[in-house]
Amino acid sequence: MKKKIMMVDDDYDLLQIYIPVLEKAGFEVATANSAAEGLELFKTFLPDLVLVDMAMEHFDSGFVLCHRIKSLPEGAQTPVVILTAASHETGIRFSTQTAEERKWIQADEYLDKPVPARELLAFITERFFSTPDQAHH
């Protein structure tokens, strides 16, 4: 069965860029344009991986969505990757290096935008789907 990736971003074009590349690599992809849409989609689509933009309706929409997904029984184990350009814009660096950081920010990974499609593909394949056992479901 194909692995499922849910991507949430309010920029139409970014979705257009990633979808075909991920699909071509053999993933089933579904997209949402806002955190609210993303949460609904998650419940029905039940992805193996969530890619979410940080700033959508609000500058921290990505955090909030991540937190909500992790609070769902079906989402507790689903890896979430937050894509953000915030480190350039605010000078704040996000990381999940320490246990404290991981506890607060439940995202599994952060990626600095912009991420070229092939790099994103390489990263998630390596990090989450390198062996069949590591994938959820």
Place this chain on the structure above:
Amino acid sequence: MKIERANILVVDDEFGMREGIRRLFEAQGHRVETAETGRLGIDKGVAEEFDIYFIDLRIGDIDGVEVLGAIKGKYPEAICVICTAYASIETAVETTRLGAYHYIAKPFAPEEIQLVFDRALERRWYILEARQLRLEQERRLLEIAQEKSRIRTIINSIADGIVVLNQDAEVVLFNPQYPRLLELKNELVIGRSIREVLPEHLQEMVTDIFNQKDNLQGIQQEFVIRPPAKLVVMANTTPIRDDQNRVLGFVSVLRDISELKQLELLKSQFVNMAAHELKAPLTAIQGYLEMVVDKSLGDEPVVYDGYLRRSLERSKTLITLINDLLNISRIQAGKVRREIERLDLSAQVKSVVDFFANEIEKSGLSAKLELCEGLMIDADREEMQRVLTNLISNAIKYNRPQGLVLVKTSREKGYARLVVQDTGIGMKPEEKERLFEEFFRAKNPHTRTITGTGLGLTLVKKIVDSYAGRIEAESVYEQGTTFTVLIPLAER
């Protein structure tokens, strides 16, 4: 150093004496009054202050000593010369004790009385001079007091806070604005060190000044009294030096720069937002181009057509965004060079709608115009075109297939009224609220593929406002939006 015309009173019952003295001194240009009785002498002598009094000690009715007493009682500085035929040590002592200036024994030669008179007059001159000086000094003291209170009033009226400190940081002077701007909880007391009153976070205000002390040329310090930028003050402190260049103290002027700080904050927020908005289309363009260059979807060029078209579209938005930014900054800086001319609004509308005819058709829309003739406004042609272009292109972009773009013009109480209406996706109330905000763009499923800068309507509003006009929007979500613009009609 001379009294040119002295006033003299002679009190003597002897006619010969009175006339003799009168003739002697009137000949010298003085004024001489006489009194033949003691009673009259007192009356005249008290009614007016004479420079020199000649008083006979033995007058018929009243004792000369009594006359002397009455006059000295009224004018303590009066110069009285006692004349007596029976000069004795006792009377001389008695009268000088009572304040007589001198005494002269009768009979006397003119030279004798002249000598006494000259010395008496000189004395009188000193007395008058001293009195003058005293009066001037009093007046000057009064002036100084008034000057002080005037300066005090001026200092208290200055909007900036002012404090003067001596070398030991003790308060010498301050105005009410000073403690108010610093929001000091304790009262400033003259003569007490300012350090006692300043809260911890303001102590460096004094420390920095006194660390440099003798070398200090002037120092500017900024303090946030109420964070983040609600109350920010700038303290401008300069030393007060004497003529030997020694530092006597400091004068510190406090200015409320909160507004400036707020502006700085807004500016940096704007720059931040602008950077974000510039980056978004570039990120998309970069992503698309990477796909093409990497051949992410295979070697067939036709696969990439859509991506390239989309890149082009977003790069056009980028150009528009940059132009809008430049226009907004030009309007804000007041650097717009306008060429005001008399324009027919309806003709302008028609030309802009014609310009979009192709796009309207391509989008499967139809346009309808209801134009009023002869609506003349005084405006810059380019700016009016920018307003119309923005509103009409929005009506096209945010419309739906088979939709309608309706543009109407009419006359309304001194205004030309322009209505641009679409049958498109509309806005939610909370979106409408933020419509004219810089960089605001409605984000909902309908808008995701529509490109825009979020500055178009900001710009339109700024332009309309600058003509003393008005712009309003009415919108129903998923049904359409109506923009109404009022621009003052040209005066005939």
